[in-house]
């Protein structure tokens with residue numbers, strides 16, 4: 269198998285070395301990236317992703333450890349060799365595009381070729397070719413200020429490819445883009461990887477983009493926490509057979525990308541203890557629940573699928589339990605309609621005629637979860653609390669606390685367990701009834 273195109277060994281990068289504000293941004297980072305791989309660096313802000321990038325780019329020297337790109341140590345290069353390295357071995361794309369405002373699109377793309385001494389006609393023709401590839405040909409004579417974010421990024425993708433580099437580094441390339449432009453840029457990177465066979469490394473915050481990568485490098489606190497191969501992609505790096513086996517941990521790590529392996533193991537066991545369902549069952553349950561929430565299946569279909577055998581596409585839950593679960597979900601969904609109605613009107617106008625009626629209904633739903641009987645004055649208090657929570661004057665904790673307060677203090681004197689039960693039920697109704705805001709991070 270090919271030698272790694274990038275090799276880091278115990279890489280350590282310290283900012284402000286020897287000063288009072290000395291800061292170790294990465295520690296003991298060891299990784300091999302192979303020619304033709306698409307790799308994603310993923311991790312919370314400040315974990316050291318960009319630091320490693322700039323180090324690979326030759327502009328941030330390691331404080332300790334080793335770094336090789338195409339078998340060479342860039343920090344041993346003469347200034348001329350460094351220029352060659354940074355212009356023709358590595359292409360880079362930034363979140364903020366960094367196009368030059370005074371140059372037209374085509375000249376922005378051709379710019380890196382000036383430093384290579386390519387004659388103007390030739391470099392413009394080549395730039396045009398690239399713009400065509402990334403669907404930007406018709407904008408060639410425009411200036412950057414007249415482009416949308418997505419178009420600007422496709423120009424910088426074209427520019428990054430102009431010297432035909434081996435490696436493309438993309439630092440949060442879609443951080444400023446809407447979802448349509450994001451897909452176009454990610455697809456362009458995928459083409460560069462799959463068709464041009466370039467090694468592509470991206471920094472991303474967006475878990476949805478991890479599916480483009482052969483391998484995901486999860487970083488945390490300056491360390492490489494783990495490397496997860498993408499089971500959907502044919503691997504280039506040699507992967508332990510054992511590692512490519514998709515385990516519950518891999519699935520959990522997709523759901524909880526920022527959790528450490530220990531945290532994932534804890535989740536796995538806790539799932540097992542609390543639900544009596546294994547991960548396969550849980551994820552099938554989630555899929556079915558989604559269909560139910562989106563009203564694509566009826567309660568009876570939901571219940572039937574829950575109790576159907578696992579091998580026949582069901583969840584394998586016993587009939588009685590399945591029926592109870594289905595009823596619970598249906599109840600929440602039905603009750604949440606009133607939350608939705610209330611929130612819609614409330615957000616438009618602070619007062620409306622049917623407000624009281626909806627609060628009454630919502631109060632009734634909370635009351636039903638109570639095992640005892642409320643007095644009239646308790647009902648009036650509960651209604652006030654429900655109103656405050658649903659209109660956002662109280663948060664969940666305040667609502668739960670108030671339920672436990674005495675009547676003189678505006679509460680219902682409920683014990684802790686009952687207060688929690690009513691709060692949980694009400695919170696589910698609120699959550700299901702709120703307009704979804706999409707899944708950013």
Ligand code: ADP
Pocket residue numbers: 283284291292293311312313314315316317318319320
């Ligand atoms: P990421 O790309 O994962 O968000 P960075 O690599 O930018 O993280 O930063 C890693 C850590 O190093 C952060 O805590 C950051 O504050 C620190 N850092 C980054 N650049 C500098 C610098 N020039 N001087 C001092 N500390 C820095």
